[in-house]
Amino acid sequence: MNRDITNILLVGVGGQGILLASEVLAETFMLAGFDVKKSEIHGMSQRGGSVVSHLRYGGRVNSPIVSEGDGDILFGFELMETFRYLPLLRRGAFVVANSLQIAPPSVLMGNESYPDDLPERIRAGFPDFLLIDGQRVAAEAGDPRAANTVLLGAVSKRLQVEEEYWLEAMKRMIPSKALSINLKAFETGRNL
Amino acid sequence: MKEILSGNEAIARGAYEAGCLAASAYPGTPSTEILENTVKYSEINSSWAPNEKVALEVVAGVSFAGGRAFAAMKHVGVNVAADPLFTLSYTGVRGGLVLVTADDPEMHSSQNEQDNRNYAKFAKVPMLEPSDSQECKDFMRLAFELSEKYDTPVMLRTTTRISHSKSVVELGERSEAPLTPGLARDAAKLVMLPGNARIRHPFVEKRMAQLSLDASNMPANRLEFRNPEIGIITSGALYQYVRELLPDASVLKLGMVHPLPSELVREFASRVNRLFVVEELDPFIEEQVRALGIKVTGKELFPLCGELTPGRIRSALVVAGVMEAIDETSATGASEGLPSRPPNMCPGCPHRGVFFALKQLKAYVTGDIGCYTLGFMPPLSAMDTCICMGASIGMATGVAKVIPEEEKKKVVAVIGDSTFLHTGINGLMDMVYNGSTATVIILDNRITAMTGRQDNPASGFTLMNEPAKRIDLPLLCRALGAGSVRVVNPFDLDETKRVIKEEMNRPETSVIITEKPCVLIKREGVFEKGDVLLVDEESCAGCRACLAIGCPAIEWRSAMSGDKKGKAFIDPFLCTGCDICRQLCKFGSIGRKI
Ligand code: SF4
Numbered sequence: 043m044n045r046d047i048t049n050i051l052l053v054g055v056g057g058q059g060i061l062l063a064s065e066v067l068a069e070t071f072m073l074a075g076f077d078v079k080k081s082e083i084h085g086m087s088q089r090g091g092s093v094v095s096h097l098r099y100g101g102r103v104n105s106p107i108v109s110e111g112d113g114d115i116l117f118g119f120e121l122m123e124t125f126r127y128l129p130l131l132r133r134g135a136f137v138v139a140n141s142l143q144i145a146p147p148s149v150l151m152g153n154e155s156y157p158d159d160l161p162e163r164i165r166a167g168f169p170d171f172l173l174i175d176g177q178r179v180a181a182e183a184g185d186p187r188a189a190n191t192v193l194l195g196a197v198s199k200r201l202q203v204e205e206e207y208w209l210e211a212m213k214r215m216i217p218s219k220a221l222s223i224n225l226k227a228f229e230t231g232r233n234l
Numbered sequence: 235m236k237e238i239l240s241g242n243e244a245i246a247r248g249a250y251e252a253g254c255l256a257a258s259a260y261p262g263t264p265s266t267e268i269l270e271n272t273v274k275y276s277e278i279n280s281s282w283a284p285n286e287k288v289a290l291e292v293v294a295g296v297s298f299a300g301g302r303a304f305a306a307m308k309h310v311g312v313n314v315a316a317d318p319l320f321t322l323s324y325t326g327v328r329g330g331l332v333l334v335t336a337d338d339p340e341m342h343s344s345q346n347e348q349d350n351r352n353y354a355k356f357a358k359v360p361m362l363e364p365s366d367s368q369e370c371k372d373f374m375r376l377a378f379e380l381s382e383k384y385d386t387p388v389m390l391r392t393t394t395r396i397s398h399s400k401s402v403v404e405l406g407e408r409s410e411a412p413l414t415p416g417l418a419r420d421a422a423k424l425v426m427l428p429g430n431a432r433i434r435h436p437f438v439e440k441r442m443a444q445l446s447l448d449a450s451n452m453p454a455n456r457l458e459f460r461n462p463e464i465g466i467i468t469s470g471a472l473y474q475y476v477r478e479l480l481p482d483a484s485v486l487k488l489g490m491v492h493p494l495p496s497e498l499v500r501e502f503a504s505r506v507n508r509l510f511v512v513e514e515l516d517p518f519i520e521e522q523v524r525a526l527g528i529k530v531t532g533k534e535l536f537p538l539c540g541e542l543t544p545g546r547i548r549s550a551l552v553v554a555g556v557m558e559a560i561d562e563t564s565a566t567g568a569s570e571g572l573p574s575r576p577p578n579m580c581p582g583c584p585h586r587g588v589f590f591a592l593k594q595l596k597a598y599v600t601g602d603i604g605c606y607t608l609g610f611m612p613p614l615s616a617m618d619t620c621i622c623m624g625a626s627i628g629m630a631t632g633v634a635k636v637i638p639e640e641e642k643k644k645v646v647a648v649i650g651d652s653t654f655l656h657t658g659i660n661g662l663m664d665m666v667y668n669g670s671t672a673t674v675i676i677l678d679n680r681i682t683a684m685t686g687r688q689d690n691p692a693s694g695f696t697l698m699n700e701p702a703k704r705i706d707l708p709l710l711c712r713a714l715g716a717g718s719v720r721v722v723n724p725f726d727l728d729e730t731k732r733v734i735k736e737e738m739n740r741p742e743t744s745v746i747i748t749e750k751p752c753v754l755i756k757r758e759g760v761f762e763k764g765d766v767l768l769v770d771e772e773s774c775a776g777c778r779a780c781l782a783i784g785c786p787a788i789e790w791r792s793a794m795s796g797d798k799k800g801k802a803f804i805d806p807f808l809c810t811g812c813d814i815c816r817q818l819c820k821f822g823s824i825g826r827k828i
């Protein structure tokens with residue numbers, strides 16, 4: 043596939059704010075002068091189901107979805123969902139994940155257990171793996187609800203986009219009362 | 235100015251720029267956000283209709299009065315609106331009239347994956363199909379113009395990928411439509427009695443023939459000649475995938491998928507060596523290309539079912555020998571064996587207790603479309619059928635017609651407030667009229683919840699967020715003649731179960747209405763969170779009774795240090811204090827924090 047395009051996936055659980063995070067990313071890339079497309083499925087997935095958002099940017103982007111095996115970067119906002127979507131990635135892709143665990147129904151009911159070896163299994167396939175205790179880092183920065191932004195900050199250093207575009211995108215996309223805490227969480231993530 | 239817009243946002247923007255005066259819809263994934271965006275433009279009168287048929291009739295009225303207007307709906311919504319659609323094809327329009335259908339290949343949130351391109355052919359109206367958000371915007375203007383030029387309603391079809399993908403759009407200015415609204419009588423055109431309709435039908439046939447001719451010169455249909463070896467006819471999101479997978483292939487991109495530009499297809503076919511049609515779901519284009527006597531490869535290669543993703547197109551093209559198989563798959567194997575994560579009703583959802591009671595009563599439940607369809611999932615497992623909007627009530631009537639007497643009282647229809655007003659109400663009329671003794675439960679949570687909280691005629695507000703008269707559901711059901719109409723608090727399990735049981739046993743049509751709001755309603759004074767409950771670790775016997783309702787706030791923590799059974803734990807951030815679980819605990823271990 044077209045190597046001038048970067049393929050990003052954001053995954054997690056419905057209600058975790060994945061759509062907002064991908065909006066911030068898309069806005070950032072547009073401001074930085076890239077073509078950008080993104081795609082996600084809303085609907086039933088919002089009731090606590092598994093959610094994946096696709097985002098692609100580059101010189102000229104056609105498809106809004108990432109083909110299986112073409113993902114370059116995976117943002118995992120929840121650990122099990124991070125693992126679930128690994129097959130979408132190419133070899134050598136970069137994985138950044140929040141260590142947060144949200145139990146699915148079968149685990150809540152005590153019928154299955156939440157696997158406890160996921161970080162090792164992710165690292166085995168993807169050595170370029172950054173695991174962040176997003177809630178804790180965000181809490182230290184001021185509010186555990188800004189965990190997604192900590193992850194964005196951590197990835198921002200790996201993408202060739204000036205910091206000013208990130209900040210401008212957050213100003214545009216994040217509601218004003220949550221802005222200052224998110225800017226702080228972003229800086230914290232960027233300096234991890 | 236450039237903005238990143240979803241297909242749905244761009245459709246709303248396109249309507250605005252094209253001078254549209256009104257829009258109406260019934261919410262349905264993936265179309266819902268279209269009207270949630272037209273409402274941002276004060277020039278467009280935007281409204282939720284009780285169902286798609288009404289939505290189309292409202293905008294047809296606007297058109298007959300000279301204004302540009304459109305209706306939006308999900309694919310199955312067009313089934314409901316089909317009646318006016320087919321005859322509007324005969325009358326044609328005054329102001330431009332557009333019907334947006336948002337199809338859902340792969341059934342991400344639908345009960346079937348019907349291909350609504352067939353409606354354009356069936357109803358004899360043109361259909362446009364955009365490939366990204368820019369085209370969503372541009373094609374709305376084109377649709378209004380075609381509608382007025384050819385005197386026809388125009389359909390604009392998206393799929394989930396187009397509606398819910400975002401891409402960069404160049405915004406334009408609004409220009410007002412040519413016609414100024416006002417009453418204009420034209421019975422020969424607008425009164426479709428046999429005499430008039432017989433005159434209009436030949437007009438329809440002529441119109442479509444003319445459109446087919448003109449289609450070959452429309453910029454929306456585009457020949458892209460590259461390497462003549464491979465030629466691909468495609469449209470919609472698939473155009474983007476094809477461009478990326480086969481950048482050198484020649485492409486005939488159809489912006490108008492009906493009627494087909496026959497001349498253009500012939501020309502394209504004559505200039506390429508191997509011709510393929512890449513289309514999702516039905517062989518809609520393929521069959522018409524074949525009918526022109528042209529040899530083409532299509533559905534023998536590409537699947538008939540599901541979304542045609544880049545990966546699936548690639549696999550098919552590998553089989554055809556057009557692409558090489560590549561091994562660029564992930565370094566890790568599949569994620570098989572991982573616990574699945576299906577959607578679930580929210581913590582504190584007012585539907586939960588009703589399904590728990592129905593399960594205990596061993597009711598045969600004819601279900602309907604809404605969040606409550608999730609009641610079929612374990613551990614509640616209390617729904618036996620689900621077909622389409624409003625079907626629950628008619629189906630309950632039918633089931634009870636033929637089963638043995640002692641089973642009849644088991645039949646219960648369950649339907650939400652919005653779905654009841656959509657098309658369930660007719661089923662209740664039939665029940666009363668024809669003497670069905672089945673029971674109907676209306677889950678009134680004051681909102682159309684599943685599509686993301688839209689107002690409806692029983693919620694007390696309009697789409698424009700203006701206060702509206704609320705339909706009084708108990709009064710309505712009494713007026714329809716239901717023998718017994720009772721209102722229950724679904725958070726009181728004993729009462730709910732007792733009332734359902736009594737009504738199941740009652741030998742006449744009975745309606746039970748539950749009145750507790752959806753927990754996601756943000757409007758002040760509707761949903762209010764109660765006190766969070768706690769499990770007392772000491773007395774929790776580990777009996778698992780509280781797990782029977784499947785509340786996501788309750789977690790089973792397995793045995794720690796010698797305690798073999800494990801204990802329940804309530805997540806204080808998720809619990810809304812609905813109090814249902816407390817009523818299930820025989821040991822009094824669940825209670826409020828003191
Ligand atoms: S959105 Fe409302 S109706 Fe739907 S599951 Fe949640 S609480 Fe229940």
Ligand code: SF4
Binds near residue numbers: 767785787810812
């Ligand atoms: S009270 Fe019980 S059932 Fe209701 S939300 Fe809280 S934990 Fe769930």
